[in-house]
Amino acid sequence: MTTTNSSFPASTTAALEARNITCVRGERTLFSGLDLELFVGQCLHIRGENGVGKTSLLRLLTGLASPDCGEVLWYGQPIKKQESEYHSKLLFLGHRDALKEDLSAIENLRMYAAIDGITLSEQDAFASLWRFGLKGREDLPVNCLSAGQKKRVLMARMLTRRAQLWILDEPFNALDTHAVGELQALIVEHLQGNGLVVLTSHQSLAISGLRVLDL
Amino acid sequence: MTTTNSSFPASTTAALEARNITCVRGERTLFSGLDLELFVGQCLHIRGENGVGKTSLLRLLTGLASPDCGEVLWYGQPIKKQESEYHSKLLFLGHRDALKEDLSAIENLRMYAAIDGITLSEQDAFASLWRFGLKGREDLPVNCLSAGQKKRVLMARMLTRRAQLWILDEPFNALDTHAVGELQALIVEHLQGNGLVVLTSHQSLAISGLRVLDL
Amino acid sequence: MSNVNNLSSSQVTNWFKFSSPSAFYPLAGKMIPWFWALTMIFGAAGLWVSFFVAPVDAVQGQGYRIIFVHVPVSWMSMFIYVVMAVWAGLGLIFNTRLSAMMAQALAPIGAWMAFLSLWTGAFWGKPMWGAWWVWDARLTSELILLFLYLGFIALQASIDNVRRADKAGAILALVGVVNVPIIYFSVKWWNTLHQGASVSLTKAPAMAQTMLWGMLLMALCLWMYSIAVGLMRVRAIILEREAHTDWVRQLNEVKR
Amino acid sequence: MWNSSAEFFAMGGYALYVWCSFGACALVFLLEPLAVRARHQAIVRRLQREVLAEQFDQKGGQ
Amino acid sequence: MNAFIAIVHRDLLLVMRRKSEVLTALFFFVIVTSLFPLGIGADTALLRKIAPGVIWVAALLSTLLGLQRMFAADYADGTLEQLVLSPNSFTALVLGKIVAHWLVCGLPLVLLAPVIGIQFDLDAQSLKVLMAALLLGTPVLSLLGSVGAALTLGVRGGSVLMSLLILPLYIPVLIFGAGAVYASSVGLDITGHFSLLGALLILALAFVPWVSASAVKIAIE
Amino acid sequence: MNAFIAIVHRDLLLVMRRKSEVLTALFFFVIVTSLFPLGIGADTALLRKIAPGVIWVAALLSTLLGLQRMFAADYADGTLEQLVLSPNSFTALVLGKIVAHWLVCGLPLVLLAPVIGIQFDLDAQSLKVLMAALLLGTPVLSLLGSVGAALTLGVRGGSVLMSLLILPLYIPVLIFGAGAVYASSVGLDITGHFSLLGALLILALAFVPWVSASAVKIAIE
Numbered sequence A, B: 001m002t003t004t005n006s007s008f009p010a011s012t013t014a015a016l017e018a019r020n021i022t023c024v025r026g027e028r029t030l031f032s033g034l035d036l037e038l039f040v041g042q043c044l045h046i047r048g049e050n051g052v053g054k055t056s057l058l059r060l061l062t063g064l065a066s067p068d069c070g071e072v073l074w075y076g077q078p079i080k081k082q083e084s085e086y087h088s089k090l091l092f093l094g095h096r097d098a099l100k101e102d103l104s105a106i107e108n109l110r111m112y113a114a115i116d117g118i119t120l121s122e123q124d125a126f127a128s129l130w131r132f133g134l135k136g137r138e139d140l141p142v143n144c145l146s147a148g149q150k151k152r153v154l155m156a157r158m159l160t161r162r163a164q165l166w167i168l169d170e171p172f173n174a175l176d177t178h179a180v181g182e183l184q185a186l187i188v189e190h191l192q193g194n195g196l197v198v199l200t201s202h203q204s205l206a207i208s209g210l211r212v213l214d215l
Numbered sequence C: 001m002s003n004v005n006n007l008s009s010s011q012v013t014n015w016f017k018f019s020s021p022s023a024f025y026p027l028a029g030k031m032i033p034w035f036w037a038l039t040m041i042f043g044a045a046g047l048w049v050s051f052f053v054a055p056v057d058a059v060q061g062q063g064y065r066i067i068f069v070h071v072p073v074s075w076m077s078m079f080i081y082v083v084m085a086v087w088a089g090l091g092l093i094f095n096t097r098l099s100a101m102m103a104q105a106l107a108p109i110g111a112w113m114a115f116l117s118l119w120t121g122a123f124w125g126k127p128m129w130g131a132w133w134v135w136d137a138r139l140t141s142e143l144i145l146l147f148l149y150l151g152f153i154a155l156q157a158s159i160d161n162v163r164r165a166d167k168a169g170a171i172l173a174l175v176g177v178v179n180v181p182i183i184y185f186s187v188k189w190w191n192t193l194h195q196g197a198s199v200s201l202t203k204a205p206a207m208a209q210t211m212l213w214g215m216l217l218m219a220l221c222l223w224m225y226s227i228a229v230g231l232m233r234v235r236a237i238i239l240e241r242e243a244h245t246d247w248v249r250q251l252n253e254v255k256r
Numbered sequence D: 001m002w003n004s005s006a007e008f009f010a011m012g013g014y015a016l017y018v019w020c021s022f023g024a025c026a027l028v029f030l031l032e033p034l035a036v037r038a039r040h041q042a043i044v045r046r047l048q049r050e051v052l053a054e055q056f057d058q059k060g061g062q
Numbered sequence E, F: 001m002n003a004f005i006a007i008v009h010r011d012l013l014l015v016m017r018r019k020s021e022v023l024t025a026l027f028f029f030v031i032v033t034s035l036f037p038l039g040i041g042a043d044t045a046l047l048r049k050i051a052p053g054v055i056w057v058a059a060l061l062s063t064l065l066g067l068q069r070m071f072a073a074d075y076a077d078g079t080l081e082q083l084v085l086s087p088n089s090f091t092a093l094v095l096g097k098i099v100a101h102w103l104v105c106g107l108p109l110v111l112l113a114p115v116i117g118i119q120f121d122l123d124a125q126s127l128k129v130l131m132a133a134l135l136l137g138t139p140v141l142s143l144l145g146s147v148g149a150a151l152t153l154g155v156r157g158g159s160v161l162m163s164l165l166i167l168p169l170y171i172p173v174l175i176f177g178a179g180a181v182y183a184s185s186v187g188l189d190i191t192g193h194f195s196l197l198g199a200l201l202i203l204a205l206a207f208v209p210w211v212s213a214s215a216v217k218i219a220i221e
């Protein structure tokens, strides 16, 4: 890995680490004593049947929910202790698209950039939308877009967000085969730039060096 | 096809027919002059890249939207002329799950049965949920279910709705591989009982006698 | 010196022991009868004073005897709210399950007290002022207190997730407790025909003494009552929330 | 101070008001603990049933 | 008919799931009516004079607050499409939703009104008139409100204008409703007010479900 | 700070896309206030007496109308999670949403109040006091309201429950606000009322964003 290529610092310690975490939903223990280590440049694919707890695990990793036991570390520090620091490195895309239906794709992108404290030129925003085949749809309100096109707006956000750690919940849903390939390419690109990716998917992925966690 | 096996009348004319339909969204013509014929026992797989107009076509077929030109026929009659008749034969599942988050899976099922005018015994409702791996989750409010489990509730609804024509928009999204297989089996079963299925999906299907429409 | 330290530290550990529901449940069960006994004693004494010792009022006749229940319930309604908020706040800060349950158990009791304050006040107001209700500052603030209780109860009842219900309820209770003194002092700037208390304690010292005793005894009775019922409620809540745990399954009354 | 029980219950003409106040309080303070106890017993009964069902399951399995 | 009952039942069930909802509608009504004396002062004569208006405004508000829920949730999660596709008459289903709304947001107000009336020192006759007027008027509020709720579902440009057109439609109900109570409290004839309220109700019942159903279908398309 | 401005800007943009929201809040304010002259009659002395109370109650209720939208839409579509995960202080973002709400539902009322006041025959001095009181008071309403909105997020029947929770908290504002206008109209001293309103505003500004932010986080968990 060349340093010119990498946009984030490499390191010998695990970047993301989960220690002995347990998740209880209602009266059901989804998993317990789970350990996890992810190094820079790695991609973790979480698999498991429906309802096994993949989404719940991702939410623990983001810090949106807190584990009933155990803790999540980012470069050795508990994420609860460095929330803003961790959040600036993190991009989470969940089951829901988190797009404002009344705003256009470009407005959604720029709004998120502003909220995340990123300067995003109009040109870059357009370029990222065009890259994912949204040419001519930039100014349509998002509720006019098709399911797959909404997902593509999210892909554009991945590109512009410049976060080191991506946590993606079933990012391939609703995408056509071409777009699935493009997203995988995007992920590989991100990993080569010293990024980290945690994702869930029921499809098998063509990413080299993929680590798999079966829940 | 044996008559004992079939729950709906077979026929030599096309059951579902679209004549020369055109769909315009905004200033964009998605497709025009589209003709379509579907016979009893057939499954139509609509494919195409994101935003090409698959969902729009399905909504035209259900009658939720009306085509800008052309018409949709059910057994030779325009569907607009026999709305209630057509609706009693139709089950449409869209991108959104149409489940009440505050009600449990079983309550959602029975509520739809009541609204659709179907008598559904408690036992049948439970049995259909169990068939799709929701044992022990019948009484959880739906918002506690995982994305795939919600889809499974919809599969249970397919089973209990007893409609002849199923129109399904990306039914395989969020399902794990096992459930995808089960859903395909369900579709085949339905076709053998003289049903009709129109569906969209970006995955390739293992259903014999599948007809494909590329938009 | 070291002796004292030992004592206090052992007490501390004891208290932490009882802050777990499994330890508190049987302890509460043992305490309840004692508080019921105290309730009976204070209640009997209070009623005796209020009906047979306290003399008839010169202005209001026998009707004034409502004071012996009206004032204690009014006091309790305000006091319980503060206690409830304190428990809720403790639960929020230290994340102890038991304190949140305490708050939840106290809310309905306080709501009933507030309701009774309104009720007895109305039945006092009709003969004294000729109206069931006036928009007087004190009456209104009591009404608002009832709303605060009901809001707390309704909020907790409408959230399924227990952990979230506790936290949300605690925030509401704490915000509400800030509001209580505000409402109370706002009376001074609120220009209405404010109806002052018709019974003045300075009027007849001897009578005031017995009246004060009557009210105090009744208030003590209600205090004990609130603790007793509060403990009963906490026990029920504990069972409901911990239904799936082993220690509940091992309880004598469950195993049988 | 009261000459007869009738006089006591009449409360100097304020019977309605005094007894409605005290009565309502008595009613609430009587019914509330009863209701709480009923709730408690209902939960205990439910738990008992669940424990029995579990034991039943285990015996069936053996 | 079965579907009609099913939808009423379902909506009530959804409400009951959050046990507090019925109660909170009531308490909202109580709180709003209590706000006016707080803002205005405790002059009994003054309060008695403004009581009908205050109570009716409060009724309108509690109806209004529940209205957004009438279709919006079903719209957002796709249930509304399913209802349109139901073999039963969609108009009947819409009527079912309106009835459920009234049962939750209207009826309790009618029952609670006397208690509020007493707080404002209304006499027994006025209380009866108040209840009767509310009984006739609140269904109209629910019915008319459903049109507004349906129209504001879509993003069509006209919806703004239409929602503004609906709100003024409430004014006649308020004027006749409050007027009836006021007339009775000063001893005037009230039959006029009541026949007007009744006419409004009949008109609304005849046309509104159909109008709302079409509005919903337009919003969905 | 940039994120704060961004969120205010975004919320305003969203409101502008659906113009009905601003308009309904305003329209509601106008309707509630104009209803009283209609219902009570042209007794100017009476109207002048109830004017402060009526205007303040109307302001309070129209603030309430916009409140459930403050977080609910962002909650439903997952945006709120994204905001929590933003590197910027979430409390600042919440404050941004509150400010946006005030700009949409509070400020227009302040500007409109003189027009309404004239309908009630208030004199020029009282009008000025009314505006000033609203200017101090409506931000408090938005702030306190945000707590209720956050607590009832995702709770069914949330809007009604929310009103039940926050209306009691609104009462001090109502009393001081209406009191100030009333005092000025009868020529009493008003500094007391204003310093109390100011104190409320400062208190609310200091604590509420933080409380609301934690309430939202609890709701999301």
Ligand code: HEM
Residues within 6 Å of the ligand: C067, C070, C071, C074, C075, C117, C118, C119, C120, C121, C122, C124, C125, C126, C128, C129, C132, C133, C138, C139, C140, C142, C143, C197, C198, C199
């Ligand atoms: C619905 C009507 C009423 C309500 C809600 C109500 C509420 C209250 C409250 C909250 C208190 C405790 C306040 C404190 O300790 O400072 C209280 C005390 C008291 N109330 Fe009432 N009240 C009502 C009617 C009446 C009436 C009609 C009377 C007498 C004519 C009355 C006489 C008193 C007296 C004498 C006290 C004790 C005051 C003291 O200890 O300083 N109340 N009431």
Ligand SMILES: Nc1ncnc2c1ncn2[C@@H]1O[C@H](COP(=O)(O)OP(=O)(O)OP(=O)(O)O)[C@@H](O)[C@H]1O
Residues within 6 Å of the ligand: A025, A026, A027, A028, A030, A048, A049, A050, A051, A052, A053, A054, A055, A056, A057, B137, B140, B144, B145, B146, B147, B148, B149, B174
């Ligand atoms: N209150 C509750 N009581 C019991 N079980 C619950 C409760 N809330 C959630 N669950 C269960 O927790 C699990 C949540 O799973 P999660 O959403 O993490 O699944 P997932 O692995 O992401 O599934 P999918 O592939 O379908 O997205 C589900 O099985 C659900 O039934």
Ligand SMILES: Nc1ncnc2c1ncn2[C@@H]1O[C@H](COP(=O)(O)OP(=O)(O)OP(=O)(O)O)[C@@H](O)[C@H]1O
Residues within 6 Å of the ligand: A137, A140, A144, A145, A146, A147, A148, A149, A174, B025, B026, B027, B028, B030, B048, B049, B050, B051, B052, B053, B054, B055, B056, B057
């Ligand atoms: N008002 C409008 N103006 C222009 N184009 C529009 C408008 N509304 C919708 N569209 C376009 O119409 C298409 C709708 O496509 P539809 O939802 O049917 O796609 P789809 O084939 O189902 O795609 P997917 O696979 O992503 O679900 C999209 O390309 C969208 O951009």
Ligand SMILES: [Mg+2]
Residues within 6 Å of the ligand: A054, A055, A056, A169, B146, B147, B148
């Ligand atoms: Mg999931």
Ligand SMILES: [Mg+2]
Residues within 6 Å of the ligand: A146, A147, A148, B054, B055, B056, B169
């Ligand atoms: Mg589609």
